[in-house]
Amino acid sequence: MATRPEPDGDGESGATLRAAVYSELRHRLITGRIAPDVPISTRGLAQQLGVSQMPVRDALSRLAAEGAVAIRSKRRITVPPPTPARLEEIMRARLLLEPEAAAQALPYLDGSTIEALRAADAALDAALARDDLHGYMESNWRFHFLIYRGRPQSLLANIIETLWMQFGPLMRTVYGRVGTAHLTDQHHRAIDAIARRSEPALRAAIAADIADGMALIGGLDKAA
Template identity: 30%
Template sequence: MQKIEHRTLTELAYDEITQGMVSGRFLPGQVLIIRALADSYGISATPIREALQRLVAEHRLDVLPNRSIAVPKISKDKYLELLRIRCALEGLAAELATPNIDAASLEELGRMLDELEESVRENSSEGYVALNQKFHFHIYEKANSPHLLKMIQDLWSRVGPLFNELFADPDFVNHANDEHRRIYAALERGDPAEVYDCLVRDIHVSASSLHARG
């Protein structure tokens, strides 16, 4: 019999805030207000405070001089370092995932592509950033490598807030899903090396847009 998982409110708050960073729900430099987060998640302030302190200890959130807790602003050098690591780990995850992408997964990814296109037509940066995260992680989860997935989640919690800036670049918006379509086509062909290359190119395209204005 499978054991029932017990998770504390602090763990749940930690996961929700982390997911918010991964999916770009928060902005670089944004101060996280404990009461506002507690109201949003429907829990008391104490687990929110404890979750924020844990994220500070992990250097994923910053403490400001006035003791407020904020989403970090990433320097150019740190971003480039994270970019190199992302390409290696996310490319590997996509490569490992390719043999495990079945017809149902392709159908789900196809639906996400349609929704991504809709978010571009509506000029919805928030919708695009959230769907982009779902598209990528649907692939990475198929690598069946929990430790690798955890490392990628950690990276995205650091860079995810930056993705909100992508729609400030009209050229990026005009080609926002080109690389996603190439990833999808490579997955259809079942070519791990091609999927790796397409995934890394997608990372570089968005990074170039952010870097150009950074």
């Protein structure tokens, strides 16, 4: 987001600023840029974003209501630490929702979308090659939501993104412990399914991609 300070009041500019801060923190969670069980500083975030602490506090309160962060006190705000059971619950919810979201979006995915997906997947492959965890998670998020948000005003995409707010920080921990070297790229299968307009193949590719992530959860305790 822009780092230019803006009014923090209740007017239109204040509401716009609060929405921008919330959107930025939401994206940082989704892409694993906020680590679990590490204290979150409202002052530090405000300085990074070039705003006062008030819109940051507002955003964190909203994220806490959505289950993405835990506010114990003004000085103790964190992303809850991961557990295998919690990760499995999130991944199973993804497995239920994301193949359906992809299937619903398929009629809206055209040639330009396929090219954007290929670019996102190439960036993902490059991140894996250089062991760039943040680059991998950013490109992976972009790939999936190019598909899910292909359908205009997709309710499922909004629900899935909320799941990813909890998925991102937790999977950052998993990838950090067990590595990304053994991740299988199922994205080529998804792109091929979209190009062939095959709903069953697209559902299968998305499900396989999520299943690969679920398989890594089994290595969490071993790598701890």
